Each structure stands twice: as structure tokens, then as C-alpha cells.
Amino acid sequence: xxxxxxxxxxxxxxxxxxxxxxxxxxxxxxxxxxxxxxxxxxxxxxxxxxxxxxxxxxxxxxxxxxxxxxxxxxxxxxxxxxxxxxxxxxxxxxxxxxxxxxxxxxxxxxxxxxxxxxxxxxxxxxxxxxxxxxxxxxxxxxxxxxxxxxxxxxxxxxxxxxxxxxxxxxxxxxxxxxxxxxxxxxxxxxxxxxxxxxxxxxxxxxxxxxxxxxxxxxxxxxxxxxxxxxxxxxxxxxxxxxxxxxxxxxxxxxxxxxxxxxxxxxxxxxxxxxxxxxxxxxxxxxxxxxxxxxxxxxxxxxxxxxxxxxxxxxxxxxxxxxxxxxxxxxxxxxxxxxxxxxxxxxxxxxxxxx
Amino acid sequence: xxxxxxxxxxxxxxxxxxxxxxxxxxxxxxxxxxxxxxxxxxxxxxxxxxxxxxxxxxxxxxxxxxxxxxxxxxxxxxxxxxxxxxxxxxxxxxxxxxxxxxxxxxxxxxxxxxxxxxxxxxxxxxxxxxxxxxxxxxxxxxxxxxxxxxxxxxxxxxxxxxxxxxxxxxxxxxxxxxxxxxxxxxxxxxxxxxxxxxxxxxxxxxxxxxxxxxxxxxxxxxxxxxxxxxxxxxxxxxxxxxxxxxxxxxxxxxxxxxxxxxxx
Numbered sequence: 280x281x282x283x284x285x286x287x288x289x290x291x292x293x294x295x296x297x298x299x300x301x302x303x304x305x306x307x308x309x310x311x312x313x314x315x316x317x318x319x320x321x322x323x324x325x326x327x328x329x330x331x332x333x334x335x336x337x338x339x340x341x342x343x344x345x346x347x348x349x350x351x352x353x354x355x356x357x358x359x360x361x362x363x364x365x366x367x368x369x370x371x372x373x374x375x376x377x378x379x380x381x382x383x384x385x386x387x388x389x390x391x392x393x394x395x396x397x398x399x400x401x402x403x404x405x406x407x408x409x410x411x412x413x414x415x416x417x418x419x420x421x422x423x424x425x426x427x428x429x430x431x432x433x434x435x436x437x438x439x440x441x442x443x444x445x446x447x448x449x450x451x452x453x454x455x456x457x458x459x460x461x462x463x464x465x466x467x468x469x470x471x472x473x474x475x476x477x478x479x480x481x482x483x484x485x486x487x488x489x490x491x492x493x494x495x496x497x498x499x500x501x502x503x504x505x506x507x508x509x510x511x512x513x514x515x516x517x518x519x520x521x522x523x524x525x526x527x528x529x530x531x532x533x534x535x536x537x538x539x540x541x542x543x544x545x546x547x548x549x550x551x552x553x554x555x556x557x558x559x560x561x562x563x564x565x566x567x568x569x570x571x572x573x574x575x576x577x578x579x580x581x582x583x584x585x586x587x588x589x590x591x592x593x594x595x596x597x598x599x600x601x602x603x604x605x606x607x608x609x610x611x612x613x614x615x616x617x618x619x620x621x622x623x624x625x626x627x628x629x630x631x632x633x
Numbered sequence: 634x635x636x637x638x639x640x641x642x643x644x645x646x647x648x649x650x651x652x653x654x655x656x657x658x659x660x661x662x663x664x665x666x667x668x669x670x671x672x673x674x675x676x677x678x679x680x681x682x683x684x685x686x687x688x689x690x691x692x693x694x695x696x697x698x699x700x701x702x703x704x705x706x707x708x709x710x711x712x713x714x715x716x717x718x719x720x721x722x723x724x725x726x727x728x729x730x731x732x733x734x735x736x737x738x739x740x741x742x743x744x745x746x747x748x749x750x751x752x753x754x755x756x757x758x759x760x761x762x763x764x765x766x767x768x769x770x771x772x773x774x775x776x777x778x779x780x781x782x783x784x785x786x787x788x789x790x791x792x793x794x795x796x797x798x799x800x801x802x803x804x805x806x807x808x809x810x811x812x813x814x815x816x817x818x819x820x821x822x823x824x825x826x827x828x829x830x831x832x833x834x835x836x837x838x839x840x841x842x843x844x845x846x847x848x849x850x851x852x853x854x855x856x857x858x859x860x861x862x863x864x865x866x867x868x869x870x871x872x873x874x875x876x877x878x879x880x881x882x883x884x885x886x887x888x889x890x891x892x893x894x895x896x897x
Contacts, residue, residue, distance in 0.1 A: 351862035447762070455859075492848045493765055499844070502738075508745050618666070622863035626677070629859050632851045633684040 310341045311365040311556040314353065316543065317346040319368065321576035328572040334563050340556045357382045357548055364548050365557040371542045374413050375406035375615035383546040385411050390558040393565035400607070401582035404542060405614060413544035414561050415582040417574060420602050420610055421457065421539045422516035423532040429510035436534045437461050439511055446491045450503055450512035453495035455628035456613065458485065460539050461513060471611040478624050485631045495632060504529055516599040517579040531599045537609030542582070661869035674870035681856050681871060688853040689878070691767065692836035695774035699782040699831050700824065702775070707786030707823070708816065711793070718791065725780050733777065737844045740773055744845070765847035773841040781830040789823030790816070825886055833879055
């Protein structure tokens, strides 16, 4: 029933589009469509390398970049439409979901010689255990940032976000997966995967935290912290590094009980039109020099051997951008959870907020 | 047949961008994840009635404030010389040339702690939290949507024949009587389109609340956005309820308008 309706409706749209756009040219062989996070490639500003231009120059393949904001948006586009993306950049748990739903294809690693330079830790991650579908692009962890002029009890762990003395000055992730991960850690649950019962426990933690919060935010964390409007916030450690360069009062902390090690990877969807071009692109992005240029730009860490040494010394020397190996051993990486568990979490999160 | 042909592009447009999405939303709202018929989505949607009512309330208050500010403004504008009218229209339009988000950012900067307004108030010994509450959200809404109330009111009022107002005065109506018996009834179409243009977006937008509100100011638009990604069905059901609520509101509004216009 659902399928038939979808087919009928897409036929209607397709036919109308055909009428509107009749005569538009087809796709040439030398083109790839890349679907990435916003501002995730070095673009040549501030003396960095314009990596896309460099790739086009070297290979003659034209690159069309479109961007997305959440993994769920990426998933929706790949699962519901006949989009023809050649390279996509899902995060860890989304890679697993895309593999399990057969939306991405196995990679021919012989065409990605640079894969040998990928650091061992980041190969065969739990979300792609045999290392067949993905090549890591960047990684980082979540952390805490606080303003030293506003915080008396210096936090060393996530419980700082439940500090009563900072009532009305705390921020929290406006994103269910990240918010629940922190709350679950507070309940002693490792949040790589979880059940509905775990969600219920964490929901109580989040409810207890809500009266202390100023706001649930994502990107606004930058202005809130950089303008000293809020005292403490959780965020992605590489971004905390950026905030610290803009406000000297800010201090970044890697929570001692560990945090979320996230890896954004490159995959090729089943529906890709130009697999050869996509493989070339993935190989190019895994080159140490190119990876270094990208990571310099986004201040996350590179999974490629030799890239760290090419990155700006201050960035590469920061524990926030490159947490030490001992810290990474305490971290967890998100896994795919069942759809009904995931939407239950989303539902509970909205209930906490409303 | 000759008349019909030019309308084909519009029909295609309507089918693709209005009919198909509505059918899809309707379909999702009335099914469950597996695609079979179910009203589960609506029962889940009811769980968000608090947020729903709050959004409607904020939209209502914002619309009311807009109307109160815009009505005299529109009237004053419509009674000026042509050149002054054009100038005033321009003044009202200029902020709208700026990006919506930037205007909200500007308010964040103005209202934030140790921001200009806070600093000024603290000189007089007043220390309050200006941002992160419902008041700030309503302020933001009124600021963003006020032009949409002023412009239709002004347009309608500037079409009111000055001689009618003079005649009412000559026949013994005082200023209040002129407003009540002549200007107000003739401006009703402007009031209706103004309310429509302010109420509908304020009920569904969430950016203003995200930037100026606190933890208790989540709007229904935000809920739809969050829920839809993981649960198309409930997201669609909430969207559908919102659409129906707005539709009912508009029908009532128009009905009321017609009655008044006839009575006048």
C-alpha cells in the first residue's frame, strides 16, 4: 500500500518535472556528487588549500558538493529518494545503519591505496567491523567547556552540568543522542547502545537537570560561550578549541569518565552513478597532506598517519583536538540502535524539553 | 480551451507543491511505521498538546500586540501626503531586506547579559534577565512580523475615500464616531489579512523561540522538526493538526469579517 502510493506520487512528480525541465542535459561521466556536513572541506580561505579545486585539477572530475546538518537528514535522503550521491559522510552509528539497510556498497580498497595510511585504531571500528564499507574522514570526542570567571567548582566530569550553583547559566545539547549519552553516563550506562529502560533512567536525569539550564542549544553554544553569556556547556572538543581561541576565559575539559569518540566516514551509496570517481575522491581525501588541510580547517582530528605532523602545531598539540590514546580507551563510539528505540528516545527528549 | 491552456503551469505547480505534500502528510499521519492504517500517530500527537497550546497562545498574543501597534500606525500613514506615505512604507520595509536570522541575532545581542539594554537598566539599579523567557519570544515575534500587519492595514486604509471621513464629520460624528462607524468597518479586510499574515507564521515558526527563548519556550514547529526525523507518522499528525487548527481559525476569521462588512 505504502509502496504503491509512493510510486504513484513519485510518478506524478517525475512526470510534472519532466514537463518542466524537458530538454535539460544529462550527466557527464566526469562528475561526482558529494554529500557532506556544512563547512567540512578546507575551502582555501585563511591560506588553507582549496581541496575540492585541487581534486578537480588533478583528476579532471567535476565535484558537486551539497551539505546536510544531521545524520537523520542524510538517512532520509538516501532511503526515500532516488538521489544519486557518489560519496556521503555519515557518522559512526549512521554508517552501521546504512550498512544494515543495504544503502551503501562495499568498497574496492585496492583503488584506495591511501587506506594503508589510516591509523589502526580507526580501521574496523565496531560500526563497520570488517572494514568493508567505510573510510574514516575525521574524528573527535565530546567535551566540556567552562568560563573560568564564572565557575567556582572546577568540573572534571559531566556532573559539572548538574552543578546547582550555576543555575540558569548552564547549556545542554539540543540533540537527543548527545544529550542522552551524557545523561546515561551519569547513570552508569555506557551509551554506545541502549534499551528503552536505559532511556527512562536517563530521562529522569535530564528532567532533574532542566531547571538548572539556560537553554538547549547546538551552534548557539559558540556565541553563548564566546560572549561569556553562559558558564558551562558540553560540545565537540575540536569546536571547544576554536571557542577558546576567541575567548581567553574559556577552558576545555575532557570529562574523566570518558566521552563519545565520534568518527565521520566516507561511504559510497548503492545508487552511486560514478563509483570510479568516488573511489578516487575518497583516496584523495585520505592523503595525509589533504587530510591535514581539511582538519586544520575544521579543527577535528585526522585518522590518517602523518597528517597530524602537517597540521598547525597549536592545533595538533591540543588535547582537545587530539586527545591522548589513554583517554580514547575510556571513550565509547555510538552504535546503531533499533528504530523504535531511537524514536522513543527522540520522543522522550522532546517531552523533557516541552 | 483557449482559456485553460495558460493555467496548466499553475495546475502542475499546485499538484506538485501543494497537493502531493498534503496527500503525503495525510497518508503518513494515518498510518504506522509499517504503512498500515492506524490512528496511533494522533494519540501520540496529543501528548504534545501543552506545546501546541503554548504556540497558539504566543501566536495569539503576538498577533494582538501587532494589531494594537499597527492599526494607529497604518491609519496615520494613510492620512499623510503621498510622498510621506512612500517614505514611511520604505522605512518599514528596510529592516525586512535583512536576513531574518540576522535580525534575531541583533536582538540576542541587544538583550543579552551585559548587553546595551541590560547595561542601561543596571545604571538605574534594575537587574533582570531580559532574554530566555516568553516575553523575549513575543518581543521577537512582534518585531519580525509587525510589517506584515502594518502593510495590509495601510493599503486598505489608504483606499478609504477622505470625503467619506469628512462627510461623517459634517453629519455630526465626533472623531471616535468616525473611527468606529467609517474607518473601522472599511478597514476590516486589512485587519483580516494582517491577522492571517501574522498569526499563521507565528504559530509555526521556531527560530525566534530558539534564539530568544529559554528551556520552557519550545514551539510546536520545533517539536515537528525533532519528531519528524525519527517518526514521520507522529510528525505528520502534529503538522496536520496544526494545519487544521489554522484552517478553522481562518474560516472563523473570514466568516466574522464578512458579517461585519455586510452589517456595515
